Amino acid sequence: MMLMPSLALVALTFTPTPNSESTPGAPLQPKAIELAWQGDEATPHTDVAVRTEAAEVEPDNPFDHAANGIYPLWENNGHLLPHRRALIGSSNVLFGIGGVVQLGVAPTSLVMRTPNFQLKVPLYRDDRVLLAGQLGTYVLMPGADSAFASSRYTSRIYNPDHTIVVAPLSVAATIKVASWLQLHPSVTALGVFGSKVRSEVTPGAFVTAELLALENHSLLLHGGEIGMWDHDQYIFGASYRLNWQWLEARAGYFYRISPDGMQGQPLVSAGLLL
Amino acid sequence: MQPRLALAFCLVLLSACDWDQFALLNSIPVHGKSGGNKTVRVYLGLDGLSYATVSDVIAMRPEVYQGFSGGDWRRAHFVAMFPATSDASWSRILHSERMGGYEYEFYDPTQDTIVNKGYLGLVNHGIPPVEGTTFHTPTYYTAFDYYANGYLDTVWTYQTTELSFADSLDSLFFLLAQKSEFEPVFTAYIPELDVMGHMQTREMVEESFIVLWHRIAEFKRKHPERNFLFTLFSDHALDFLPASEDQLVRFDDVMRGVGITPVESFDAGRRQGGMWAVPIIHTRVSYLSLHTEAALAQSVAERVSGSPTVDLAVSLGTPNLAIDPNRRYAWTTLWRGGRELVTFGYDATTDRYFLPSGADYTALDVPVDVSGAEFVVYDDQALFELTLLRNYPDLFHRARTSLLSVSVRYPGQVLVSFKRPYASIGFEMPGNANAIASSGFHGGLEQLGSLGVVLTEERDLPVAIRSDNVLELFPALAEHMERRHMYLEAGEPGSSLNYDTIDLSEMIDQ
Ligand SMILES: [Zn+2]
Numbered sequence: 001m002m003l004m005p006s007l008a009l010v011a012l013t014f015t016p017t018p019n020s021e022s023t024p025g026a027p028l029q030p031k032a033i034e035l036a037w038q039g040d041e042a043t044p045h046t047d048v049a050v051r052t053e054a055a056e057v058e059p060d061n062p063f064d065h066a067a068n069g070i071y072p073l074w075e076n077n078g079h080l081l082p083h084r085r086a087l088i089g090s091s092n093v094l095f096g097i098g099g100v101v102q103l104g105v106a107p108t109s110l111v112m113r114t115p116n117f118q119l120k121v122p123l124y125r126d127d128r129v130l131l132a133g134q135l136g137t138y139v140l141m142p143g144a145d146s147a148f149a150s151s152r153y154t155s156r157i158y159n160p161d162h163t164i165v166v167a168p169l170s171v172a173a174t175i176k177v178a179s180w181l182q183l184h185p186s187v188t189a190l191g192v193f194g195s196k197v198r199s200e201v202t203p204g205a206f207v208t209a210e211l212l213a214l215e216n217h218s219l220l221l222h223g224g225e226i227g228m229w230d231h232d233q234y235i236f237g238a239s240y241r242l243n244w245q246w247l248e249a250r251a252g253y254f255y256r257i258s259p260d261g262m263q264g265q266p267l268v269s270a271g272l273l274l
Numbered sequence: 275m276q277p278r279l280a281l282a283f284c285l286v287l288l289s290a291c292d293w294d295q296f297a298l299l300n301s302i303p304v305h306g307k308s309g310g311n312k313t314v315r316v317y318l319g320l321d322g323l324s325y326a327t328v329s330d331v332i333a334m335r336p337e338v339y340q341g342f343s344g345g346d347w348r349r350a351h352f353v354a355m356f357p358a359t360s361d362a363s364w365s366r367i368l369h370s371e372r373m374g375g376y377e378y379e380f381y382d383p384t385q386d387t388i389v390n391k392g393y394l395g396l397v398n399h400g401i402p403p404v405e406g407t408t409f410h411t412p413t414y415y416t417a418f419d420y421y422a423n424g425y426l427d428t429v430w431t432y433q434t435t436e437l438s439f440a441d442s443l444d445s446l447f448f449l450l451a452q453k454s455e456f457e458p459v460f461t462a463y464i465p466e467l468d469v470m471g472h473m474q475t476r477e478m479v480e481e482s483f484i485v486l487w488h489r490i491a492e493f494k495r496k497h498p499e500r501n502f503l504f505t506l507f508s509d510h511a512l513d514f515l516p517a518s519e520d521q522l523v524r525f526d527d528v529m530r531g532v533g534i535t536p537v538e539s540f541d542a543g544r545r546q547g548g549m550w551a552v553p554i555i556h557t558r559v560s561y562l563s564l565h566t567e568a569a570l571a572q573s574v575a576e577r578v579s580g581s582p583t584v585d586l587a588v589s590l591g592t593p594n595l596a597i598d599p600n601r602r603y604a605w606t607t608l609w610r611g612g613r614e615l616v617t618f619g620y621d622a623t624t625d626r627y628f629l630p631s632g633a634d635y636t637a638l639d640v641p642v643d644v645s646g647a648e649f650v651v652y653d654d655q656a657l658f659e660l661t662l663l664r665n666y667p668d669l670f671h672r673a674r675t676s677l678l679s680v681s682v683r684y685p686g687q688v689l690v691s692f693k694r695p696y697a698s699i700g701f702e703m704p705g706n707a708n709a710i711a712s713s714g715f716h717g718g719l720e721q722l723g724s725l726g727v728v729l730t731e732e733r734d735l736p737v738a739i740r741s742d743n744v745l746e747l748f749p750a751l752a753e754h755m756e757r758r759h760m761y762l763e764a765g766e767p768g769s770s771l772n773y774d775t776i777d778l779s780e781m782i783d784q
Binding site for chain 2: 154156262
C-alpha cells in the first residue's frame with residue numbers, strides 16, 4: 001500500500017536533482033533541503049508536511065548516510081531515518097518514526113533461526129555531532145548455529161539444542177570532521193544469556209571512517225575490538241556504499257582476527273529507500 | 275527479468291544471508307559454563323598426506339622429531355582402500371552413506387547412464403581435474419565441523435593453494451577455541467595437502483605439514499585450560515611421481531587399441547555388440563573403473579591389462595572348483611600383460627583367503643610359497659601383515675572389496691591400476707592446461723599412493739590400520755558423527771582385524 005506512492009514521491013523529488021541541494025557532510029542548509037524535500041509543488045501529497053517536519057530533525061538527505069553499520073551487531077553510527085522513511089534491504093529493514101525512534105530487523109538473520117530487532121533513538125545532536133543509542137536483541141533459536149544456506153560456512157557458536165539470547169546495548173556517534181570525512185565511533189555492551197552458556201556482558205568498540213568521495217558514493221574503513229580487557233577478536237574491513245535515488249548498495253570485505261586464527265569474508269547488501 | 279539474471283540475483287541474496295549470519299555468529303563471544311569439556315578431541319582429516327611424508331619430516335626437523343619422541347604422539351600406517359581416491363576412501367573410513375561411485379562422476383545402472391559426466395563443465399572455469407573440485411558435498415563432509423570457508427573455497431584451493439591452506443588453518447583454529455567450550459569433539463577437513471601433492475612439490479607438502487604441526491603446538495600452548503588431544507588422519511597417500519603429458523592416458527584410446535568399444539551406456543554397448551565397456555574417466559588419478567556386463571568383465575579386464583600403461587586389472591574371477599567345488603567363495607582375478615596373474619578365493623564365513631598354486635606371486639611382490647601344494651590358506655590378518663609394506667599393501671582385501679558395493683553403491687566390474695608414471699588424464703581441460711596437476715598421483719594399488727597416515731595423541735596405535743577400521747579405534751569420532759545425525763554404514767564384515775595381536779615389528783623400522 002505505502003510502497004508505490006512513496007516510491008513515486010521519492011522519484012519525483014529526487015530524480016531531477018538528486019542530492020544536489022546539499023553537499024554531503026556540509027554544514028546544514030535547512031532551507032535548501034526543504035525545497036528539495038517538497039519537490040514539485042504541483043504534486044501535493046499528504047506526506048509533504050510531515051516530511052518537512054522530519055527534515056527539520058534530519059535536514060540532510062536522509063539517505064546520504066547509512067542509518068546503521070554494515071557489520072552486524074557491533075557497528076553503528078549516529079544517524080536515524082526520519083519519520084515514515086524506510087530502508088527495505090537484504091541485510092536490514094529500518095523504519096523511522098517521528099524522528100525519535102528507528103526500528104530495525106535483520107531479515108537475513110531472521111530467516112536463519114535468529115529472530116531479532118533493533119531500536120535506535122537519538123541522544124544528542126549539534127552541527128557536528130550526532131549521538132544515538134541502540135538496544136537490540138537476537139534470539140539464537142536451537143539450530144541457529146548451523147542454519148546457513150551452505151554448509152561451507154561454520155559458526156563457532158554451538159547451539160543445536162538450546163536457545164541463546166544476545167542483547168547488545170550501544171551508543172554510537174557520527175562526527176562530521178570535514179565535508180569529506182565522517183567518523184562513526186560506537187561502544188557496545190553485549191549481554192549473552194542462555195541455559196547452557198555463561199551469562200556475561202562483553203564490551204566492544206568500533207570505529208568507522210567514512211570518506212564521502214563523490215556525491216552518492218562513500219568509502220568506509222572499519223575497525224573494531226571485541227572483548228577489550230578480555231580480548232576476543234579484532235575486526236577490520238573496508239566497504240563501499242552507493243546511494244543513488246531509491247537504491248542503497250553496500251559491499252565490503254572484513255577480517256576477524258582472534259588470538260588463535262582468522263576469518264575473512266565479504267558482506268554485501270542492497271536496499272530500497274522509501 | 276531473464277531467468278539467469280533472476281537466478282544470479284537469488285544467489286547473491288542467499289550469499290548475503292550466509293555472509294551476514296556468518297559475520298554475526300562468529301563475532302559473538304559465547305562461553306560454555308565452566309568446568310565442561312576438560313578433554314577435547316580434535317580430528318583433522320588431511321587429504322592425501324602420506325606416511326612417507328611424515329617420516330621425512332620427522333627425520334628432517336628436530337622439533338617435530340622431539341614432538342614425537344618426547345611427546346605423546348603415536349603414528350600408524352594407514353592403508354587406503356582401492357581405489358585410493360578421496361570420495362570413496364573418506365566414505366570407507368567414516369562409514370558414511372555410500373556414494374554413487376568412487377568419485378563424483380559415476381555410472382548408474384538403474385538409469386543406464388553416466389552421472390555428472392565431466393563434472394558439469396566446471397573445468398571450463400579453470401579448475402583442474404583433481405578430485406574434490408566440485409561444489410557438491412558428499413555425505414562424508416557432514417562428519418566434519420569445518421571443511422570450507424566460503425562458496426569459492428574450492429576455487430581458491432586450486433588457484434592459490436598455499437594461501438588457501440593458511441586460510442584453512444586460520445579458520446579452523448578460529449573456530450576451535452570457542453567451539454570446544456561446548457563440544458568434546460571437533461572435526462575438520464583440510465584438502466590442500468593433496469592439491470599441493472598433485473600440482474606442486476613434495477617439499478611444499480612437507481613445509482605445509484610442518485606449519486600445521488607448529489600451529490597445533492601453538493594452539494595447545496595458548497589453551498592450557500583444556501586438554502586438546504589431536505588426531506590427524508589421511509585418506510590415501512601421494513606418490514610424487516610426475517607424469518609427462520604423453521604419459522597421461524586417454525583410456526578410450528587404450529580400449530580401442532585392445533578391441534574394446536568405449537560406450538556411454540549398456541544399451542549402446544549391447545546394440546554395438548562385441549566387446550564393450552563404459553569407462554568412467556575420473557579425475558587425474560592412477561586408477562580407472564569400467565562397467566560392463568558380468569559375462570564380458572573378465573575378457574575386458576584381460577584385454578585392458580595388456581596395455582603397457584596398465585599395471586593391474588581387477589575383475590571377479592571364475593571359481594576354482596578344485597578348491598571350491600560348491601562355489602561358496604568369492605573369487606577375484608588380477609590381470610597383467612593380457613593374462614591372468616592370480617585368481618584367489620575368499621571365504622566370508624571364516625575370513626580366509628585361498629591362494630592357488632600356479633600363480634605368479636613374485637610378480638605381485640607377495641612372499642608366499644605354494645610349491646608342492648594345490649593352494650595355501652591365509653587368514654585375513656596374516657595376509658594383511660604379509661603384504662603391508664610390500665609393493666601392493668593389503669592387496670587381496672583391497673582388490674576383493676573394490677568390486678563390492680562397500681562405500682559405493684555402483685562399483686565397477688573392472689578396475690584398472692595404472693603402471694606409473696602412466697595415469698589417467700581425467701576429464702580434459704580445454705586449451706593447454708593439461709600440464710597441471712601432474713606432479714603426483716594416487717588411486718592405484720601401489721604402495722606409494724596407498725599408505726596414508728594416522729597420527730594421534732589420543733591412544734596407542736597399532737603399526738598399521740586398514741581404512742575400514744579407523745572409526746573402530748576412535749569411538750569418540752563415531753559418536754560425534756552420530757550427534758551430527760549421520761547414518762553410519764556397517765561396512766564390509768570381513769574387514770575387521772585384531773589390532774591387539776597384529777605384529778609387524780620385524781618389518782618396520784620406526
Ligand atoms: Zn588427490
